[in-house]
Amino acid sequence: MNIPQIAVLISGRGSNLLSLIQHAQHYQICAVISNNKNAAGLELARNAGIDTTTFERKAKGDCSHRQEIYKAINQINPEFIALAGFMEIVDADFVMQWEGRLINIHPSLLPDFRGLHTHQRALQRFHESNGQQNQHGCSVHYVDVSVDTGPIIAQAACTIQAEDNEEQLAQRVLEQEHRLFPWVMNQIASNNISYHRTSISFSEQAKSEAQQYNFITPLAK
Numbered sequence: 022m023n024i025p026q027i028a029v030l031i032s033g034r035g036s037n038l039l040s041l042i043q044h045a046q047h048y049q050i051c052a053v054i055s056n057n058k059n060a061a062g063l064e065l066a067r068n069a070g071i072d073t074t075t076f077e078r079k080a081k082g083d084c085s086h087r088q089e090i091y092k093a094i095n096q097i098n099p100e101f102i103a104l105a106g107f108m109e110i111v112d113a114d115f116v117m118q119w120e121g122r123l124i125n126i127h128p129s130l131l132p133d134f135r136g137l138h139t140h141q142r143a144l145q146r147f148h149e150s151n152g153q154q155n156q157h158g159c160s161v162h163y164v165d166v167s168v169d170t171g172p173i174i175a176q177a178a179c180t181i182q183a184e185d186n187e188e189q190l191a192q193r194v195l196e197q198e199h200r201l202f203p204w205v206m207n208q209i210a211s212n213n214i215s216y217h218r219t220s221i222s223f224s225e226q227a228k229s230e231a232q233q234y235n236f237i238t239p240l241a242k
C-alpha cells in the first residue's frame with residue numbers, strides 16, 4: 022500500500038514542520054508550501070529533501086497568492102494537508118473541497134482563545150482567576166469554514182506556573198505541540214483516526230495511545 026502523502030503549509034519558523042518530519046511513520050511529507058519566502062521552515066524542509074514552493078503573501082486584500090497555493094495543492098493532490106503555523110485564513114471553497122483532510126494546529130485548548138495571542142490571553146485569565154484557571158495547551162483539529170472552530174481531534178495540556186511569562190508559556194505549549202501533531206497525523210494516515218463529519222472515530226489502539234500520552238480527545242467515538 023502506498024504511504025499517504027501530506028502537504029504542509031507554513032509561514033514562519035517551522036518547528037512543527039520539523040517535528041512532523043522527524044516523526045513521520047505512516048505518512049510522507051511530499052511538499053512544503055509557504056506564503057513567506059523568508060520562512061525558516063523552508064530551509065528545514067529542503068534539508069530533509071522535501072520540495073518547497075513559495076507564493077509570497079501580497080498586500081492586504083490581494084489574495085491571488087492563495088489561489089496559486091490552492092492550484093499547487095490540487096496539482097500535488099496529497100491525501101492530507103497540514104497547516105503548521107500557516108498564518109492566513111484559508112478560503113471557504115478550499116476548506117469545503119478538502120473537508121476532513123485539512124488539519125490545523127492551534128496553540129490553545131479550543132474552544133478557549135480562538136485567533137491570535139493565545140498565550141497572553143491564557144496568562145491574563147490565569148491571573149484574573151487568581152491561578153485557578155491554570156490549564157493551557159494546544160489543539161489539533163479539522164478545519165471548517167470558520168476560524169479555529171472545526172472538530173477537535175486531540176489536545177495536549179500543560180499547567181501555567183505563577184512565574185510564567187508569555188515566552189516561557191509559549192515554549193511549554195510548543196513542546197506539547199511537537200508531541201501532539203505528529204501523533205495525530207500518524208493516526209490519521211494509518212486510519213486509526215477518521216473523520217465522519219459529525220463525529221471522529223478512534224480505533225482502540227488510538228484511544229489507548231491517547232490515554233497513555235495524556236492527550237484529550239473530546240470527540241472520540
Ligand code: GRF
Nearest residue numbers: 034035036037106126127128
Ligand atoms: C504554533 O504555535 C502553531 O500552533 C501556530 O503557529 C505556531 C507555528 O510555530 N498555529 P512553528 O512555525 O511551527 O514553529
